[in-house]
Amino acid sequence: TKECECPSASILSHFPSEVPNDTCCLNYSGSTFNQVPWAAFLSHTHLQVLDLTNCNISHIDHSEVGDAVSSLRELYLSQNGLTSLPADFLTKSHSLEVLDLGENHLKHLPEHFLESSDKLRVLILEWNQLSALPHSALKPSLEHLELVGNPWACTCSLWEGLQGILHNSSSSLQDLVGNLTCASPQNLTGRLVWSLQTGDVCHLANLTALFILLPLFLLLSLVLCWCCGRKKKRKESSSFSPNRKRPNNSHCNGRWPHAKLPTGQSAVAVDDGKEVILRNQLMLQPSSNLLGSTRDIYEEVEIKLGSVDSLAPPPSTCSTEGTAGKQDLDTDSADREKAYLTQSTEYYSLVPGIEIEDSDHGEYESVDLS
Secondary structure, eight states, X not given: OOOOOOOOOOOOSSOOSXXXXXXXXXXXXXXXXXXXXXXXXXXXXXXXXXXXXXXXXXXXXXXTOTTOOOOOXXXXXXXXXOOOOOTTTTTTOTTOOEEEOOSSOOOOOOTTTTTTOTTOOEEEOOSSOOOOOOGGGXXXXXXXXXXXXXOOBOOHHHHHHHHHHHHTOSSOHHHHHOSOBOOBSGGGTTXXXXXXXXXXXXXXXXXXXXXXXXXXXXXXXXXXXXXXXXXXHHHHHHHHOTTOOOXXXXXXXXXXXXXXXXXTEEEEEETTTEEXXXXXXXXXXXXXXXXXXXXXHHHHHHHHHHTTGGGSOOOOOOSOOOHHHHHHHHHHHHHHHHHHHHHHHHHHHHSTXXXXXXXXXXXXXXXXXX
């Protein structure tokens, strides 16, 4: 490539309205542009060197660039007030060999910065506020790299990027980065980059990930074990609990289901759940209305005795009954009749002037109480 000789600097207070297109070098160092329309330099295919050093530039207007490809070989933008660069700045600079961005206020670089600059030999980024470098900027073709004066984070990504530069170079890491030191992480603060080992940087990241994931894995295991234990305990409790719900047909064993007794009657459960009426409150205490009534007392007794059938429990709802069930029903009916006869006898003994032996005329002697 033919060498391009730059003329002396043209110091301007404003960016020129027209940029000369018949020169290979533009030198505006020392001017006060503040803002630069980058599209003005991309329209000149012969422009190879651009020097904008110390031009008080704080912003680069990259809005009208489009798909234009830069023909620049050398670009000098040091000693300005740049805090950031456009996202697609210098992504299509195929011919770029030297880039100087030193002594600015850059805090980060675009993700695809210098992506197509495979001929890059010199990269100067000293005295900025950078803590990380994109992999696209660490080219194997680099011969000189200035990184001092930045709070670099010595991460595995930066270490692998620097090792990639040395892969095709005969120089050492110390020759490439000089006395570059680490600002973070804390355990590497102040360490010289060239004195580090791979295990000091990359294994640290792996261990950090392990220490983060291991407690989470243990916690998940404990939660799963706890859930399985509760499920097993609940299953055992449901299998052996004595309070399990009985089937709906549990009363269908030849016995009557428990029915609600009429008002004024009390029931006591005896002999496997059988319910028998022990006493009738009306039969024990003769009513004053009954004693003063002109109605035939014998008629009252017959009514009382004839009402036994009406007090019988409702028929069983069970679809099937065994022989034992029928025998229980007969026994219960006989017990009820016997109880009522006994109570009626007691009742008449309370009425003065009545002899049961003389008044029944043998009407109830034929009652079979068995």
